[in-house]
Amino acid sequence: MKDMKNRKKYIEEINQQQKALNAIRKKLVGKKLNYKEIYAIMDQISKERLGDILTTYFAASGYSKGFTHQEIYYLTKAMVETGEKLKFKGIVADKHSIGGVPGTRTSLIVVPVIAAAGFLIPKSSSRAITTPSGTADDMEVLAKVQFSKEKIYEIVKKTKGCIVWGGSFSVAPADDIIINVEKPLLFESYDKIVVSIMAKKIAFGSNHVVIDLPYGDSVKIHNFKDAKILQEKFEYVAKKFRIKIRVIIHRTDEPAGRGIGPVLETREAIRVLQQKHNRPLDLEIRSINLAGNLLELCLKSSSKKMQKDTKKNFGNGFGWATQILKEGLAFKKMKEIIREQNGNPNIDSEDLVPGKFSFNILAHKKSSIISIDSNSITTIAKMLGAPEDKGAGIYLNKKKGDKVEKGESMCVLYSENMYNLRIVKQTIKHLKIFEFI
Amino acid sequence: MKDMKNRKKYIEEINQQQKALNAIRKKLVGKKLNYKEIYAIMDQISKERLGDILTTYFAASGYSKGFTHQEIYYLTKAMVETGEKLKFKGIVADKHSIGGVPGTRTSLIVVPVIAAAGFLIPKSSSRAITTPSGTADDMEVLAKVQFSKEKIYEIVKKTKGCIVWGGSFSVAPADDIIINVEKPLLFESYDKIVVSIMAKKIAFGSNHVVIDLPYGDSVKIHNFKDAKILQEKFEYVAKKFRIKIRVIIHRTDEPAGRGIGPVLETREAIRVLQQKHNRPLDLEIRSINLAGNLLELCLKSSSKKMQKDTKKNFGNGFGWATQILKEGLAFKKMKEIIREQNGNPNIDSEDLVPGKFSFNILAHKKSSIISIDSNSITTIAKMLGAPEDKGAGIYLNKKKGDKVEKGESMCVLYSENMYNLRIVKQTIKHLKIFEFI
Numbered sequence: 043m044k045d046m047k048n049r050k051k052y053i054e055e056i057n058q059q060q061k062a063l064n065a066i067r068k069k070l071v072g073k074k075l076n077y078k079e080i081y082a083i084m085d086q087i088s089k090e091r092l093g094d095i096l097t098t099y100f101a102a103s104g105y106s107k108g109f110t111h112q113e114i115y116y117l118t119k120a121m122v123e124t125g126e127k128l129k130f131k132g133i134v135a136d137k138h139s140i141g142g143v144p145g146t147r148t149s150l151i152v153v154p155v156i157a158a159a160g161f162l163i164p165k166s167s168s169r170a171i172t173t174p175s176g177t178a179d180d181m182e183v184l185a186k187v188q189f190s191k192e193k194i195y196e197i198v199k200k201t202k203g204c205i206v207w208g209g210s211f212s213v214a215p216a217d218d219i220i221i222n223v224e225k226p227l228l229f230e231s232y233d234k235i236v237v238s239i240m241a242k243k244i245a246f247g248s249n250h251v252v253i254d255l256p257y258g259d260s261v262k263i264h265n266f267k268d269a270k271i272l273q274e275k276f277e278y279v280a281k282k283f284r285i286k287i288r289v290i291i292h293r294t295d296e297p298a299g300r301g302i303g304p305v306l307e308t309r310e311a312i313r314v315l316q317q318k319h320n321r322p323l324d325l326e327i328r329s330i331n332l333a334g335n336l337l338e339l340c341l342k343s344s345s346k347k348m349q350k351d352t353k354k355n356f357g358n359g360f361g362w363a364t365q366i367l368k369e370g371l372a373f374k375k376m377k378e379i380i381r382e383q384n385g386n387p388n389i390d391s392e393d394l395v396p397g398k399f400s401f402n403i404l405a406h407k408k409s410s411i412i413s414i415d416s417n418s419i420t421t422i423a424k425m426l427g428a429p430e431d432k433g434a435g436i437y438l439n440k441k442k443g444d445k446v447e448k449g450e451s452m453c454v455l456y457s458e459n460m461y462n463l464r465i466v467k468q469t470i471k472h473l474k475i476f477e478f479i
Numbered sequence: 480m481k482d483m484k485n486r487k488k489y490i491e492e493i494n495q496q497q498k499a500l501n502a503i504r505k506k507l508v509g510k511k512l513n514y515k516e517i518y519a520i521m522d523q524i525s526k527e528r529l530g531d532i533l534t535t536y537f538a539a540s541g542y543s544k545g546f547t548h549q550e551i552y553y554l555t556k557a558m559v560e561t562g563e564k565l566k567f568k569g570i571v572a573d574k575h576s577i578g579g580v581p582g583t584r585t586s587l588i589v590v591p592v593i594a595a596a597g598f599l600i601p602k603s604s605s606r607a608i609t610t611p612s613g614t615a616d617d618m619e620v621l622a623k624v625q626f627s628k629e630k631i632y633e634i635v636k637k638t639k640g641c642i643v644w645g646g647s648f649s650v651a652p653a654d655d656i657i658i659n660v661e662k663p664l665l666f667e668s669y670d671k672i673v674v675s676i677m678a679k680k681i682a683f684g685s686n687h688v689v690i691d692l693p694y695g696d697s698v699k700i701h702n703f704k705d706a707k708i709l710q711e712k713f714e715y716v717a718k719k720f721r722i723k724i725r726v727i728i729h730r731t732d733e734p735a736g737r738g739i740g741p742v743l744e745t746r747e748a749i750r751v752l753q754q755k756h757n758r759p760l761d762l763e764i765r766s767i768n769l770a771g772n773l774l775e776l777c778l779k780s781s782s783k784k785m786q787k788d789t790k791k792n793f794g795n796g797f798g799w800a801t802q803i804l805k806e807g808l809a810f811k812k813m814k815e816i817i818r819e820q821n822g823n824p825n826i827d828s829e830d831l832v833p834g835k836f837s838f839n840i841l842a843h844k845k846s847s848i849i850s851i852d853s854n855s856i857t858t859i860a861k862m863l864g865a866p867e868d869k870g871a872g873i874y875l876n877k878k879k880g881d882k883v884e885k886g887e888s889m890c891v892l893y894s895e896n897m898y899n900l901r902i903v904k905q906t907i908k909h910l911k912i913f914e915f916i
Contacts, residue, residue, distance in 0.1 A: 095663045095664075096663050098535035101536075102507060105543075223535075226532045227504065
């Protein structure tokens with residue numbers, strides 16, 4: 043009897059594999075897939091049955107003609123269904139940046155602000171895909187980021203928020219496997235960005251989501267038109283899953299904040315949370331904008347009384363977010379989260395020290411900076427060792443619009459080993475970080 | 480000084496890698512590539528610098544929109560230029576089947592026929608890609624197939640022909656690396672078929688080529704229209720390289736010959752060469768057709784006297800090929816080639832014995848066979864162990880149009896180990912080889 047059952051299972055498995063393979067071939071030649079076909083692919087990827095090569099064919103199949111809205115919905119659904127899910131009651135907030143901009147670590151600020159406001163925000167974040175560091179890589183400087191489902195429930199119950207790695211337990215497991223084959227390409231399709239983010243949000247139980255969607259010459263999305271296309275896809279999928287969403291499109295030419303790389307980015311975020319005098323104001327403004335939007339979205343689903351009180355006390359969501367930050371409530375909340383995530387809550391921004399090997403890049407002549415190249419920053423920070431070496435990275439002393447005198451420091455490169463720094467010093471002339479007038 | 484040179488080389492290498500990566504991304508989103516971009520990809524693949532995942536992205540990039548004629552030419556050229564080449568004087572013949580039909584081992588017959596006629600035919604063949612065995616896998620039953628460039632010159636000088644593995648030395652090395660990432664997909668793009676075959680032919684110095692292009696429901700190319708598309712691509716590339724080509728399109732519903740798998744296929748070919756009474760006539764006819772066409776093509780570039788003599792003695796190329804086979808000259812030539820390729824020339828077809836474990840599939844009832852499924856044959860033969868296990872395979876006792884009595888043998892499965900045979904016996908009901916009326 044058992045043998046019969048095993049045989050049946052074996053044959054079913056072979057059939058499912060065949061179905062996935064046929065579906066990949068079908069998509070490769072530009073045909074549409076139905077839910078069963080997409081489910082077969084996600085099922086086989088999530089069970090690690092396809093291997094790198096076939097997973098890559100699938101990842102590649104979406105580039106040329108892309109997926110239809112319905113396919114994107116199916117992909118998201120199948121990605122969620124082939125993994126585990128978290129469930130919370132009531133309003134569950136979340137924010138996600140589509141990334142591609144190095145630095146700009148808003149999540150470490152937005153999560154404690156929202157949690158301090160009293161809303162649940164179980165944040166799943168990714169490790170670096172195209173940038174030198176992801177939010178999960180950064181949070182790891184302060185605390186652990188990989189937890190079981192049970193432990194995440196516990197953290198969120200105690201603090202209302204968490205900042206954990208999205209691949210912690212089996213949440214949309216196909217996503218992480220696909221991300222692994224996207225890494226060598228340093229390139230993600232628009233559809234995949236939507237699927238990847240929404241699947242993680244849905245599996246984490248979020249129902250109020252703000253998407254931070256920057257565009258610019260040297261970031262992932264190059265122009266406003268593409269950003270609008272992406273926004274529309276996000277809104278379509280959100281609607282299908284009854285998620286309230288706000289997609290915030292804005293032009294970005296350079297990182298918000300001055301630090302690039304895990305330690306340097308985290309230091310910037312903690313400076314904002316601590317309201318230090320040396321905090322990056324552009325990062326603070328960006329974070330308040332995102333937190334404010336998310337609070338407004340959550341308020342819409344809240345009681346009339348709460349809406350009225352907020353209006354009276356803070357004017358709006360943005361005022362509320364600002365107040366939480368100014369009063370140190372966000373930093374207090376962040377310390378709680380760090381403690382629950384097994385980190386040391388007695389943190390000060392200046393305790394975060396980058397790699398011991400450094401190289402100061404000086405200005406050759408008096409000039410003005412007209413732009414900063416995010417691609418070069420990413421390449422250099424990776425060559426320096428980020429995100430594996432937490433202290434590796436770049437600190438920008440000068441940014442767009444700044445004037446520089448001859449001999450002034452433009453930026454400092456940090457590395458945890460001499461070799462990486464030497465390689466970068468040898469190749470830096472081919473990778474322009476700054477463009478001058 | 481040396482350090483400066485190494486540094487320069489290192490930077491050039493990084494640049495070339497970057498160029499290849501950019502080109503792959505460009506093609507993935509459906510844009511055209513120029514020669515420099517295609518060369519960078521082939522260069523990096525041939526140097527094994529891209530790895531499986533990026534090579535797969537490249538392989539995948541050609542499926543949806545395909546390549547333009549010019550891109551196909553560039554790909555072929557770059558694939559040849561990034562490897563080594565053979566050079567011969569005068570007419571150099573070759574034939575190649577686009578494959579996808581299991582069995583049907585015509586090359587083992589055509590090569591000795593052409594060489595016996597006096598034309599050079601340095602045949603490079605592939606190992607199994609989508610079928611259970613390739614010509615190189617089959618020839619390996621009789622002799623070695625992997626030789627250095629020098630040794631191949633020597634073999635061809637002595638015997639006028641050879642049947643060696645196309646990956647023997649560094650001939651179009653990118654091709655073999657790409658083939659490796661195509662295998663798990665069990666699927667090759669039309670463009671890639673053309674590039675892959677033509678690059679090997681050009682690198683082997685061939686200038687008179689016959690392409691065997693079968694189509695049918697259960698083989699690689701499904702219909703006449705697609706076959707014509709492929710023919711046109713072959714002719715375009717051939718013209719660019721000044722190669723005389725004939726593409727022979729024909730409908731195929733089942734393997735020519737009865738054997739599937741290295742030993743069983745080779746036995747069929749040797750039976751034809753030996754003109755045994757049990758030889759498969761369909762395979763013989765197919766081979767004479769290909770050899771005849773190739774002789775006609777070579778004759779067109781030969782002296783008027785030779786053309787006249789052939790007409791007088793054999794009528795045409797087909798008559799000539801038939802005569803060579805009937806008189807045992809092809810078998811004699813094959814023995815010479817086997818000897819030069821370090822095999823045992825004292826071969827008899829009946830010495831070739833398939834795997835010792837076998838299973839006879841009997842007819843359940845009196846019936847007629849209306850079709851044979853090549854895909855099922857391929858799957859089963861692979862599950863039985865082909866092409867790694869030389870003796871694994873299928874011998875078809877019945878073919879299309881045959882009547883069968885209840886209890887009569889339909890086909891015999893052969894395997895070199897009990898386990899493979901058991902697995903196949905358990906799953907065979909899901910894989911129909913025969914369709915009955």
